[in-house]
Amino acid sequence: xxxxxxxxxxxxxxxxxxxxxxxxxxxxxxxxxxxxxxxxxxxxxxxxxxxxxxxxxxxxxxxxxxxxxxxxxxxxxxxxxxxxxxxxxxxxxxxxxxxxxxxxxxxxxxxxxxxxxxxxxxxxxxxxxxxxxxxxxxxxxxxxxxxxxxxxxxxxxxxxxxxxxxxxxxxxxxxxxxxxxxxxxxxxxxxxxxxxxxxxxxxxxxxxxxxxxxxxxxxxxxxxxxxxxxxxxxxxxxxxxxxxxxxxxxxxxxxxxxxxxxxxxxxxxxxxxxxxxxxxxxxxxxxxxxxxxxxxxxxxxxxxxxxxxxxxxxxxxxxxxxxxxxxxxxxxxxxxxxxxxxxxxxxxxxxxxxxxxxxxxxxxxxxxxxxxxxxxxxxxxxxxxxxxxxx
Amino acid sequence: xxxxxxxxxxxxxxxxxxxxxxxxxxxxxxxxxxxxxxxxxxxxxxxxxxxxxxxxxxxxxxxxxxxxxxxxxxxxxxxxxxxxxxxxxxxxxxxxxxxxxxxxxxxxxxxxxxxxxxxxxxxxxxxxxxxxxxxxxxxxxxxxxxxxxxxxxxxxxxxxxxxxxxxxxxxxxxxxxxxxxxxxxxxxxxxxxxxxxxxxxxxxxxxxxxxxxxxxxxxxxxxxxxxxxxxxxxxxxxxxxxxxxxxxxxxxxxxxxxxxxxxxxxxxxxxxxxxxxxxxxxxxxxxxxxxxxxxxxxxxxxxxxxxxxxxxxxxxxxxxxxxxxxxxxxxxxxxxxxxxxxxxxxxxxxxxxxxxxxxxxxxxxxxxxxxxxxxxxxxxxxxxxxxxxxx
Numbered sequence: 001x002x003x004x005x006x007x008x009x010x011x012x013x014x015x016x017x018x019x020x021x022x023x024x025x026x027x028x029x030x031x032x033x034x035x036x037x038x039x040x041x042x043x044x045x046x047x048x049x050x051x052x053x054x055x056x057x058x059x060x061x062x063x064x065x066x067x068x069x070x071x072x073x074x075x076x077x078x079x080x081x082x083x084x085x086x087x088x089x090x091x092x093x094x095x096x097x098x099x100x101x102x103x104x105x106x107x108x109x110x111x112x113x114x115x116x117x118x119x120x121x122x123x124x125x126x127x128x129x130x131x132x133x134x135x136x137x138x139x140x141x142x143x144x145x146x147x148x149x150x151x152x153x154x155x156x157x158x159x160x161x162x163x164x165x166x167x168x169x170x171x172x173x174x175x176x177x178x179x180x181x182x183x184x185x186x187x188x189x190x191x192x193x194x195x196x197x198x199x200x201x202x203x204x205x206x207x208x209x210x211x212x213x214x215x216x217x218x219x220x221x222x223x224x225x226x227x228x229x230x231x232x233x234x235x236x237x238x239x240x241x242x243x244x245x246x247x248x249x250x251x252x253x254x255x256x257x258x259x260x261x262x263x264x265x266x267x268x269x270x271x272x273x274x275x276x277x278x279x280x281x282x283x284x285x286x287x288x289x290x291x292x293x294x295x296x297x298x299x300x301x302x303x304x305x306x307x308x309x310x311x312x313x314x315x316x317x318x319x320x321x322x323x324x325x326x327x328x329x330x331x332x333x334x335x336x337x338x339x340x341x342x343x344x345x346x347x348x349x350x351x352x353x354x355x356x357x358x359x360x361x362x363x364x365x366x367x368x369x370x371x372x373x374x375x376x377x378x379x380x381x382x383x384x385x386x387x388x389x390x391x
Numbered sequence: 392x393x394x395x396x397x398x399x400x401x402x403x404x405x406x407x408x409x410x411x412x413x414x415x416x417x418x419x420x421x422x423x424x425x426x427x428x429x430x431x432x433x434x435x436x437x438x439x440x441x442x443x444x445x446x447x448x449x450x451x452x453x454x455x456x457x458x459x460x461x462x463x464x465x466x467x468x469x470x471x472x473x474x475x476x477x478x479x480x481x482x483x484x485x486x487x488x489x490x491x492x493x494x495x496x497x498x499x500x501x502x503x504x505x506x507x508x509x510x511x512x513x514x515x516x517x518x519x520x521x522x523x524x525x526x527x528x529x530x531x532x533x534x535x536x537x538x539x540x541x542x543x544x545x546x547x548x549x550x551x552x553x554x555x556x557x558x559x560x561x562x563x564x565x566x567x568x569x570x571x572x573x574x575x576x577x578x579x580x581x582x583x584x585x586x587x588x589x590x591x592x593x594x595x596x597x598x599x600x601x602x603x604x605x606x607x608x609x610x611x612x613x614x615x616x617x618x619x620x621x622x623x624x625x626x627x628x629x630x631x632x633x634x635x636x637x638x639x640x641x642x643x644x645x646x647x648x649x650x651x652x653x654x655x656x657x658x659x660x661x662x663x664x665x666x667x668x669x670x671x672x673x674x675x676x677x678x679x680x681x682x683x684x685x686x687x688x689x690x691x692x693x694x695x696x697x698x699x700x701x702x703x704x705x706x707x708x709x710x711x712x713x714x715x716x717x718x719x720x721x722x723x724x725x726x727x728x729x730x731x732x733x734x735x736x737x738x739x740x741x742x743x744x745x746x747x748x749x750x751x752x753x754x755x756x757x758x759x760x761x762x763x764x765x766x767x768x769x770x771x772x773x774x775x776x777x778x779x780x781x782x
Contacts, residue, residue: 012717012718012719013717013718013719016718173717173719174717175686175687179687180686180687180693180694181693181694181695183694196715199714199715199716200686200714200715202715202717203685203686203687203714203715203717204686204687205686205694287694287695287697287698288694288697288698294594295566295571295591295594295595295596296566296570296571296594296595302571302572303571303572303574303596303678303679304572304678306678306679306708306710307678307679307707307708310708311705314702314705316698317697317698317701317709318708319697319711319714320710320711320714321714321715323590323591323594323710323711323712324587324590324591324593324594324712325590326403326404326564326565326593326594327403327404327407328403328404328564
């Protein structure tokens with residue numbers, strides 16, 4: 001038995017859209033899938049388009065299915081085997097699958113969905129294939145269990161064709177990447193920021209990461225971690241630019257430490273980051289900024305502080321997808337995305353952070369501290385030294 | 392065997408905080424727990440405070456444990472039975488639990504954690520209790536399985552006391568409610584907004600819901616749904632005010648429909664809601680606004696539109712905890728919270744929504760449309776008619 005197809009489903013989020021949007025998203029998803037297949041050097045004959053489904057004809061069905069679980073917009077995939085929709089052929093292939101994949105003494109069920117005109121009903125397929133399997137594989141001592149079977153053979157009849165499969169891999173769902181505008185993502189080298197970026201990517205937004213290099217207050221390891229997490233994020237965005245901005249921020253941090261109240265260092269530093277990110281957002285014609293902040297996770301992330309941070313810029317929204325997440329939920333997601341290992345490696349951490357950071361920074365005091373500095377000039381100086389890398 | 396204690400754990404999120412914050416959160420959690428016990432008329436003798444744990448002494452252990460899984464900040468709970476830390480007593484109680492709760496032919500393990508000075512080690516407890524259970528319950532045909540047991544007896548030895556339990560219920564974790572400032576939550580009667588409110592409540596923020604009543608463009612059912620979802624949210628906030636703001640918004644909507652471009656109706660309506668919510672935020676001394684928007688879920692929720700919405704107000708952040716969620720993820724969470732049934736009941740929906748709403752509203756056009764109206768006056772008129780209910 002050689003699997004020769006992959007069934008790609010995108011019913012979930014895309015399926016509930018209006019006709020026009022649905023078609024546009026479907027088309028975009030197809031482009032993203034083709035780029036992914038090319039990237040992974042998958043050889044395929046054709047892609048058949050049906051309502052809520054693509055059928056990819058390839059001899060590399062299992063590997064391909066696995067790769068496609070990481071394409072945004074796909075709700076699930078199944079490596080499958082194609083036959084004609086003649087009942088006898090369906091029965092023959094079904095028995096073949098059962099013979100090769102069912103262990104002895106297992107319980108099983110047959111499930112069937114059908115579109116098109118046929119001399120049989122879906123129920124006929126289930127009943128006949130079930131009977132044929134029992135009769136053909138007596139030595140296996142199988143039994144039918146419709147409610148909680150250990151093994152399932154699924155049959156999808158589509159006009160002249162039929163697809164049989166026994167395995168369904170769950171995809172990440174969401175919207176195809178590129179169906180929404182770009183966002184600028186603040187990437188720190190830690191665990192939160194890549195998860196935040198990934199969540200908006202899942203909703204269709206390509207993310208251009210920006211890393212603020214705080215050397216000498218952090219170390220090279222932090223920079224490397226940020227680059228590695230960016231690379232992992234780009235693996236979820238095959239076919240999209242792999243561009244990252246690196247902003248030298250150590251000078252600014254030095255100025256804050258020397259000239260401003262100690263307790264405000266982190267707030268001032270973050271406001272500077274937001275301002276620089278806003279300029280990059282403009283330049284990139286992106287629609288906003290995404291950060292990894294979560295309420296109360298760090299001293300700088302109280303609601304009062306988030307409010308003071310937000311007021312640093314006015315032109316673009318700050319999106320914080322992790323705002324309501326618990327730490328453990330972030331960790332679980334980081335593992336799924338693949339950034340957990342990298343982002344939890346030991347690094348120096350920012351030594352500019354004060355022992356007692358302000359947890360309820362007052363906007364007036366922050367603005368007063370900023371008035372004593374030439375924020376505009378500091379920003380311009382950093383922007384001149386920005387590096388843009390292609391990872 | 393009568394369970395007489397509940398072990399309450401709050402290690403997760405609270406445990407990683409600094410000493411001062413941890414103590415403050417622990418104290419607040421204790422207050423919230425006491426309010427919950429009082430609300431549910433739980434009779435208890437005392438609450439013993441230990442590192443990362445409370446032990447509640449009550450004869451209503453099972454019901455109490457269940458109620459406490461819905462208190463923010465608690466990571467898990469176990470109904471338990473207390474004994475002294477004398478080995479013989481632990482063995483006796485352990486056998487009693489096994490006799491009453493283990494089915495025949497089951498596999499089991501004993502696990503033990505210990506603080507304080509005792510003549511025995513944790514390993515001794517595991518081994519001896521395992522042996523004693525096997526010897527005492529020969530008729531049950533039990534067997535030990537340390538890796539994947541079907542039943543587990545846990546022993547927590549704490550100084551003079553020991554607690555035995557076989558069941559652990561997972562709590563929602565997060566931070567105790569009230570550990571962060573208040574937020575104003577836009578509640579629509581639909582499924583998204585209560586989930587968004589709940590997520591920030593989980594991070595410690597009490598939420599004051601605001602409902603915009605769009606009658607005659609919606610119906611009474613929508614209002615009732617909003618009230619019901621608010622009540623369910625309040626069940627997660629026992630001891631906190633049950634206040635909801637109801638803002639009549641139909642007049643405003645009428646004005647937009649009559650005097651502004653059709654495609655902008657939803658955007659203009661939402662900007663008005665944000666403005667009114669901002670005034671309520673000020674009045675309530677809250678720190679921001681929470682909404683149920685998710686990227687791309689509705690035509691009004693494109694990134695471009697969110698940016699136009701955000702620019703309506705300047706004083707407070709808009710927090711959007713669902714920004715990166717898929718619809719199915721929202722549904723799953725709504726079921727867990729208990730709002731799914733109510734929020735998916737059929738209602739009229741807003742008939743003011745245009746057939747082709749702007750998906751990429753331009754700020755200039757929106758502001759132009761607003762200049763033609765007396766936004767300030769519309770807002771004031773609505774604010775005068777605001778009702779505040781105590782649900």
